[in-house]
Amino acid sequence: MQIVLDARNTGRAMGTGVTTYTNTLAAALTKQGSSTISWLRESPSLGVLPAVASHSRYARYIRFFKALTSQKRLASCVTSGTTDLISNDLFRIGHVHFNIYGRPLSIVADTQPDLMHWTYPLPFTMTGCPNIVTIHDLIPILHPEFCTTNPERMQKLLQCVIERADKVVTISNTVRQDILTHFNLPPQRVCVIHQATNIPEELEALRYRKLGPAACPTGGFLYMGTIERRKNIGRLIRAHARSRTTRPLILIGPEGFGAQEELAALNDHPYPERVLRLPWMLRDDLLCAIQEARAVVFPSLAEGFGLPIIEAMALGVPVLTSLGGTTEEIAGQAAYLVDPLDVDSITEGLIRLDREELLHTTLVNAGSRRVQYFNMQDYGARFSALYRDVLASK
Template sequence: MAVAPFVALFLMGLIFWSFFEYLGHRFLFHLDLSHEIGKRFIFLIHGNHHDEPGEKLRNMMPLSVSLPLAGLLWALAHFLGGHSGTTFFLGFLAGYIVYDLVHYACHQYRPKRGILRKLRRHHLIHHYAAPEKNFAVSNDVWDRIFHTKNRALSLIPMRIGLDTRNTGRAGGTGVATYAATLGEAYSEAGIRPAWLHDDLATHANVHNFPQKIKRLVRSTWPNSCVQQTGDGYIGHDLYRTAEIRDRTLHRPISIKADVPPDLMHWTYPVPLQWPGIPNVVTIHDIIPLLHPEFSDTPVKRLHRRLKFWCDNADAIVTVSEAVRQDLIRFFGLPPEKISMLSQSVSFPTDLMAEALTVEAPCPKDGFLYFGTIERRKNVGRLIEAHGRSGTTRPLTLIGALGFGGAEELHALKHHPVPERVRILPWCSRPALVRAIREARCVAFPSLAEGFGLPILEAMILGTPVLTSLGHATEEIAGTAALLVDSTHVEALAEGIKTLDQDDALRAALSSSGRKRAQDFAIEPYARRMKKFYQTLLDR
C-alpha cells in the first residue's frame, strides 16, 4: 500500500476512535438501566471507576480484556477491508492507546502546564462536578461540537496539601494558628485539605542518640516517600530530617507520593518541596534579616532558605502588605509573585463559652500584654512606661521568656511600684480569653511584627488596643487602636495614661475594634484563598 492511502486510512481510524470514545462514554458507560443485571454490567465496565477515580487499577482496562477485544476487532476489520481494514484498525488502536494513557495520566499525575493539564481539568469536571458533561478524554472536540463541554472548574473540590510542621507538636505558635485557620477556611470554601503528617512529631524519644544517627543517615537521601492517610499523607520523621539535610547539605528534601495533591501550601518556609505540582509558601516575616538584633535565628541559614523559596516557589503568600513590601525590597522579587492574603482571626464558640466559667488569671480592668516576652516585643519599655504613667491599675504579662526576655524584665528595677507588674509564664487558652475580655487595655508595643495576632484577638473581644505606629502593627490595627511611637517610653506612658483615664476613648476604640475585626472574618478569607488557589491552578 502506498504511503498516502496508508496515512489517510490510519488517520481515519484515529478520528473514528475519538468519536467512538465519545459515543461510548456518553451513551453506553452512563446508561441508566433498570434491571439489576444491567446495572451490574454498567458498574463493572465503568461505574466502579467513578466510585474510586484515583484507584490505579481502575484507570486502565486490564490486558486480559483489552488484548482479546483488540484481536476480535482486528479480525473483523481485516475480514471487512483486508489490508485497508487492518490499516484503519491500526489508527483506531493508536487512538485507544492514547486514550488509555491520557486517562491514566489524568488521575495519577498533576501536569503543571500544556495540553495534558487542559485535558486533565476537562476530565476531572466530568468526575467531580458534571458527570453529564465532558465525556471525551483524549480530546474535547466532540464535546464542543455536541455542546456537552462544561468549563465549571470551580466546582471541582481542590485538594490542597498543608504541612503540619508546627501544628503537629506541643506548644502552639502563631504559625500553628495560621495553619489551623487555613484548615478552617478550606472547610468554609469546600476545599479538601491534605495534611502532611510526621509519624514522629510527638514521639517521646526523637532526640536520643540512636534516633539522631538514623536521622543523619536519612538526611543524605534527596527524596522522602509519603503514604496516603484518611486526611492526607504521613512521612517518617519528615520535618526533623529535612532540617538536618538543610543544615548539613544545604538542600531540601523532595516529597513523593503515588497520588499527590493538586497544590502544596507550605505554611512556613521549611526545607521541603513537592516536585510536579505547584508549591506555595507563606513567609510570615523577615525580621531576623532586617533586625538581627531582635533574634538569635541563624541569619545565613534563614537567608539561604528564604532565597530558595523566592527562586523556586510558584507563588509566595504574606499575611500583611508590610511583609510583602519587605520581600520585594530585600530580595528584589517581582510584585506579582507575592500575594498578600492576610489571615482570619476568630475564637470558637465553645472556647468563648468556657472562658466564662474559668478562673481569671489576673485582676480585672488592668493593662494586659500577652505573647512571648522577648526583645522585639518591647516589654522593657512597656514596664517602664507603665511605671511613669502614674496609673494604679496593674500590668499583667502573660508569656514565656524568649530571646532577650530576661534583660527586658530588668526594667522592673526602675518601676516605682514593681509589685503592680504581674508575670505569668503560661495560662490556659480559655483563661487567656477571659483575661483579654476583662482587661482595661491590651498593650502590644512590638517593634517588629509580620502580622500582630494579639491586636485582632483583643478587638474581637471588644478590648481597646495600644500598639505601635508603623509597619504591620499599624496596618493590622488601622484606625481602631491607639497608635504610639513605641520606641519612646514617654509616648508609651502617655498612651497608657490616656486609656487609664479616658472612658469615652475606650468605648470608641472598643466599637471600632469590633468593626475592624470583621475584616478578618473566616468567610471573606476563605473566598480569597479559594480564588488564589484557583488562579494558580488555572495558569
C-alpha cells in the same frame, strides 16, 4: 480540589503564631467546602528507635545518614479513612538535608494532591503539583538582634524556597514590600492575604464563663505573647511605672530571647507587685482575661502581623500598639498608636486609656468595625480563589 498543608507547627505545646495561622487556615478552608484538606505529617521516630531516643547521638547519626543518602522522601497515604500523608522523621531529615546540600528535599506522595501549601518556609518541595509557601516575616534577616535564628541560613533557605514556589503568600503589605525589596522579586510573585480570627465563633462557648479574679485581675493592661526582646516589654514596664496607674500590668506568655533583660525593668518599678507574670494560660481562660482587661497593650518593635491586635478588637477591648510598620497597618485607625521607642509616648497612652472613658469607648467601637475585615468567610474565599488561580496557570 485536594490541598495539603504541612503539620510541622501544629499541636505544639502552648502554640505559636504559626500554629494559630495554620489551624485558622485549615478551619477557614474547611468551612468554604470547596477543598479537601489533608496534612503532611511525620511519624515520631526513626523507625528503628523508640520515640524517646529521637534526640540521642545515635538518632542524630541515623538522621544524618538518611539525609546524606536521600534525594527524595516518600509520603504515604494513611489507609485509616483519612487522606493525610505520612513520612518517617520528615522535618528533621529535611533540615539536615538542606544543611548538607543547600537545596530542598523532594517529597513524592503516593497519592498526588492538587496543591501543596507550606504554611511556613521549610526546605521541601512536593513533586508533581504546584507549591505555595507562606512567609510570615523577614525579622531574622532584617532584625537579627531580635532573635537567635541564623540570618545567613535563613537568607539561603528563603531564597531557595522562593525560587521553587509557584506563589509566595504573606500576611501583611509591610512584609510583602520587605520581600519584594530584599529578594528583588516582581510584584506578581507575592500576594497578601491578611490573617483572620475565629474568635466570634469561640465566644459562644464562653457566654456563661467568667474568669475568677484569683487567676487574673480584671481592669488591667494586658500583654499576651512571648516575653522577648522584639516585643518591647522593658519599655512597657517602665511606661507602666511612670504612668502611676493603679491598674495592673498583666504579662501572659512564656519567656523567649532576651526575656530576662526585658523583665529587669521590674527592678526599677516603684510598685512591682502591680506587674503580674503568667507564663501560660488555657485558651478559654485567655479569652476571658482579654475580655476583662482595660486594654491590650502591644508596643512591639517588629511583627509580621500582630494577631493580638485583632483578637482584642474581636473581644471588644481597646488596643495600644506601635506606630509604623505592620502593627499600624493591621490596627488601621482603630487603636491608640505610640512610638515604641519612646517610653514617654507609651506612658501617655497608658494614662489616657486609664482615665479617658470617651477614648476607651471610641476605640472599642472603632475596633469592632475594623475586625470585620478579618473574618473567616472572606479569608477562606481569598485562599480558595488563590488556589484556583495557581492551578489554572499550571
